[in-house]
Amino acid sequence: MVPYQYIERPSPFSTKGGKTLPVFAVTPAHVETGTLDPLALDWARKAGFKAEAGAVLLVPGDDGHLAGALFGLGANPSENPFITGKLARSLPAGDWHIETAPLTANRLLLGYGLGSYSFDFYRKARVTEPHLLIPQDADAADIKRQLAGVFLARDLINMPANDMTPADIEAAARALAGHYKADIQVISGDELLESNFPLIHAVGRASAVAPRLVDMRWGKKGHPKLTLVGKGVSFDTGGLDIKPSSSMLLMKKDMGGAANVLGLALMIMDAKLKVDLRVLIPAVENAISGNAFRPGDVYRSRKGLTVQIDNTDAEGRLVLADALTFADEEQPDLLIDMATLTGAARVALGPDVPPFFTDDEELAHQLFDASLETDDPLWRLPLHKGYERLLKTLIADLTNAPSGGMAGSITAALFLKRFVSTGRRWVHLDVFGWSQSERPHAPVGGEAQGIRALYRYLRQTY
Template identity: 50%
Template sequence: MLLLHHPCGFDEGTSALLATLLDADQPDAGAPESLPITPLTKGELSGWLDAQPAATAAWVRALNFTAEPGSLAYLPGEGGAIARVLAGVPAVDDLWAFAGLPAALPPGRYRIDADLDERAAGRAALAWALGSYRFGRYKSSDKGFASLVWPARADRAAVERTAISTYMVRDLVNTPASDLGPAELADAAQALADEFGADCEVIVGDELLDRNYPAVHAVGRASPRAPRLIDLRWGKPEHPKLTIVGKGVCFDTGGLDLKPSSAMLMMKKDMGGAAHALALGRMVMAAGLAVRLRVLVPAVENVVSGNAFKPLDVLKTRKGLTVEVGNTDAEGRLILCDALAEADSEKPDLLIDFATLTGAARVALGPELPALFSNDDRLADDLLAAGTAEEDPLWRLPLWASYRKGLDSKVADLNNVATHSFAGAIIAGLFLQEFVSKETPWAHFDTFAWNNAARPGRPEGGEALGLRAAYGAIARRFG
């Protein structure tokens, strides 16, 4: 049996497996016969029943099975054992069609008894893998998952690459700040670098000032867990430059503009942008894309102490611009601006950043739909198209130029927030745009990185939102 554990070296204690998928061509010696799963849409059910023996059709009708997506029917065999499973699906190539089965079926060995093309086979295997995720670092479970014979035409490398990277996002985001601070996030990046032979440099504490990352230092200096900048590099220097930046706020109290307790409950996930950046970097390296990859993650905690940065402080930034602090709870854009300025200094062929940046994006688009901003229409179109193709949707919001005046400051080059409460996600995007050259193709993902409620293949908790879309666009551009 193929049991793939989380590969990044971060959460070795987790009981969650990547997937319980079996080799189709080389089954384990002595392994039991796999049980067939017949996927059926509501429109296909009648024809399937007509082709069955009368007793079988009568049994299915007696169960009142209508092939409603997500529904199951068990057909009995000799001695009352299960002989076949009927699974209602919206379509066999729907990404989530099989995602609920690993948890819903009795533990055992199954195969999909249908002639799936490459797309459908890959999606079925990926759905099974994502539906087999459990975050088990702190809570064990005796319930196992059903296992699946690899569908014959599935692109195994692509499925494993996507599933492992999604697991990485989920594990990192789900881990509480007590066990995931800036140092532990850097350890996860180093483990990733070690896995693929990449270089990883980490700039820590006051060295950030010596190396001219003053905004990262200002936000993170109040915590006893020192701030740092993670810098991972991989690939040949002559290849096109792809740079990915991720917001790594490992916990956000709001700083001196303290959040209420209700708003602080989910702030372990405020490093979700960093988790996405590392996972996307992993997908690129695992696929061996011909790019010069760089991943930059400013990692901090935004907490309260005597040396915390204060409202109306004026901060220096790596680019040389000064920023008046209108609100210490808008800290993510402050650490990102230093990282984006460094990324932009190398004139990358593509620059992408991920951040759990604004509540305004969630108010506008809800938890399932990341907001996309870009200074390049072609890049935005590529990302939106990839999101549709990968069933990982995005929604583009404008970098509306006339709103930029809301960031004007009387004492500094700009403020980190506007003086009004309108268009918060756009204002944040406009702030970040100040640190990226017009010539650099750049996209900013304002993502939630969380499932509020469980759905098949998408358990409540940390989630990769925009990851498959971003990789799809990158692979099409540089593959």
């Protein structure tokens, strides 16, 4: 089993109070007008340093030893809010501090920390790394908890499916629960049928590793009820409607919703927010065997609605349907679900901007504001009632895969909405969970999406 802290990595920050080398974070205007340290300025001009975004120039002292570094922010630092992530991969080993920067201490440290991440579970880790001194005006504790949540999500997504089965997802949740003294219960295998979770069982029964529903609770009764639901499909073959190999290659990330809600739960618990927290993760593998669920099958969900299976590759909404129904039965004050649900969301908004869906106008505005404040992009898409007709089928209440291929992210959200009571404060996030190209704050690989924005909103609210 894989505990959530399975990858030991050194802190990217320095706590030493002794001598540290300076980093001068500058824009092209600083170089042009000469408004920086004279020694660094002279060296920058001699070296032709233009302060392009992410550029690093090491500066020698009079004695020939390393005296500091120049770091380019580009002409408009606001366009690259986490550009300091490049520093974590560019500076030589040692202890450093930021001497000047037109960025807040929290922003520059968060960027640096995010950029320090690497996934080294299957290879030799970097031996020496630079360490950045935490300024006194930074909220060090909150930065570290955000990094811990993001790194947890990234780590879990990056683990290949042979080491991140439904049982390993459970183990990660148990380790997190143990660390924060949360309660956890798991319903597994045929117990899912006995406990009335038919859709979770149907999707996961073909796997050699039993499907399960993880139920973690933390907080104080009487505080506002906050429930997080995360899709935990450890690998998605597509089922009998099997994916082509090119589409299956990254399907280890199909538990990205579960990874993200666990990362968010870490932040919530570490910050001791005044909530009655519940985390539900339906953890399954959508595999193929003689007892795999089939196209054309009809199943009665926990809610009682019947669902016709028109595509076994639309399995995420099925396991979420039972989990959302279970969550809804406790009438939470706020219900949030996260899932790597549809390719249509990527067609609409690309891989870096997850859509979210809610009927609550105030919540929608607050989440969007939080996404702007944290540079953790989210964009609202409509729960357009006119598309509900696409969920109809001849012999059941709902189809899991509307025909036609149009508005796929919206129809998936409308499907989930049928399992949440009218009037419930609910938001659904359709995340990609992956960085396709390296960015200053993120390498290629598993990515936390939306959880820093959600944490900002929840911290402001609770």
